[in-house]
Amino acid sequence: MPSFTAHSSVSQPDLDSFSKHLKSSKRILALCGAGLSASSGLPTFRGAGGYWRTYDATQLATSEAFMEDPSLVWQFYNYRRHMALQAKPNRAHFALAELARRNPDFLTISQNVDGLSPRAHHPAETLELLHGSLYDVKCTNFHCDYVEQNNFTDPIVPALEIPQNTGADLDISDAEVPLKDISTGDLPHCPKCKTALLRPGVVWFGEPLPVKTVSRIDDWTSQHIDLILVIGTSAIVYPAAGYIATARKMGARVAVVNMERPDSGASKLNAGDWFFQGDARVVVPQILEAVTGNIEEPR
Ligand code: OAD
Numbered sequence: 001m002p003s004f005t006a007h008s009s010v011s012q013p014d015l016d017s018f019s020k021h022l023k024s025s026k027r028i029l030a031l032c033g034a035g036l037s038a039s040s041g042l043p044t045f046r047g048a049g050g051y052w053r054t055y056d057a058t059q060l061a062t063s064e065a066f067m068e069d070p071s072l073v074w075q076f077y078n079y080r081r082h083m084a085l086q087a088k089p090n091r092a093h094f095a096l097a098e099l100a101r102r103n104p105d106f107l108t109i110s111q112n113v114d115g116l117s118p119r120a121h122h123p124a125e126t127l128e129l130l131h132g133s134l135y136d137v138k139c140t141n142f143h144c145d146y147v148e149q150n151n152f153t154d155p156i157v158p159a160l161e162i163p164q165n166t167g168a169d170l171d172i173s174d175a176e177v178p179l180k181d182i183s184t185g186d187l188p189h190c191p192k193c194k195t196a197l198l199r200p201g202v203v204w205f206g207e208p209l210p211v212k213t214v215s216r217i218d219d220w221t222s223q224h225i226d227l228i229l230v231i232g233t234s235a236i237v238y239p240a241a242g243y244i245a246t247a248r249k250m251g252a253r254v255a256v257v258n259m260e261r262p263d264s265g266a267s268k269l270n271a272g273d274w275f276f277q278g279d280a281r282v283v284v285p286q287i288l289e290a291v292t293g294n295i296e297e298p299r
Helices: 012-024 063-068 070-086 091-102 211-220 242-249 280-292
Strands: 028-032 106-110 127-129 132-139 198-202 227-231 253-258 274-277
Touching: 012 274, 012 280, 028 091, 028 242, 063 070, 070 132, 070 198, 091 106, 091 280, 106 211, 127 211, 227 242, 227 280, 242 253, 253 280, 274 280
Parallel strands: 028 106, 028 227, 106 127, 227 253, 253 274
Antiparallel strands: 132 198
């Protein structure tokens, strides 16, 4: 009968065998998804939190949606920028950042655009933001190359300020709360070409991933890999999910951290994989502790 450590369902034998492998691993890859930030209060894309008002969040993340209704899509992204700025990185973000400092050959691929890993001081050179960042903006004019990184202005333009009631933000993710009617002229415009709208610097469905990021990952994954950590992702969105198979091919053992056992998708468990069920905020620091030491709860 395996023994379980306090506050998570990680069994001691699994923890021991994983820790041994972790300590002997030189080249480690992590693939992270929205579950990493769930405990920081940010909703995931699929499951209960997957809707914004009446819209499937993944349908708003398209250039078609932006062309059809830029005001709606900017209100969605301005809301997400606002929420992510209010949120704090959790112990899992800090544990991964610490692993990156302790292990020189550790690469984290995050599908998250919420900025929480950079805010947990995850070393930038070991972190690839595959789907971009909510805090980057770029021009929608094909002929204009304007890009701005780390724009934390909230709201990004005054018209997008989230309406308040007696000093508290109204929850505009709730379809019962009316959205503002914002004209296109009041949305963020490009300061360079001065004509076109700016858009969030995230990768939308149907768009290619950033070339530099992909070539860096391809390069890194072309050598032997000892371990891949698959944390808080449904692993159904490609090309991201494909990195699990790539890592397996390059020799990696697989450890999945998720609230739910993956019965389908690219993170479906194989013999010899570890599955650590639970909240990433609790489980990630616990399984990495053999290398990172104890990670305090951030204040
Ligand atoms: P999903 O919403 O698809 O999946 C979140 C995963 O996290 C699920 O497998 C949950 O079971 C798990 N989960 C939830 N809470 C958790 C917690 N506290 N601890 C651990 N696991 C937890 O999110 P992603 O896999 O990130 O793309 O989605 C991938 C991409 O699809 C996103 O980057 C986004 C989305 O549409 C674009 O916008 C391009």
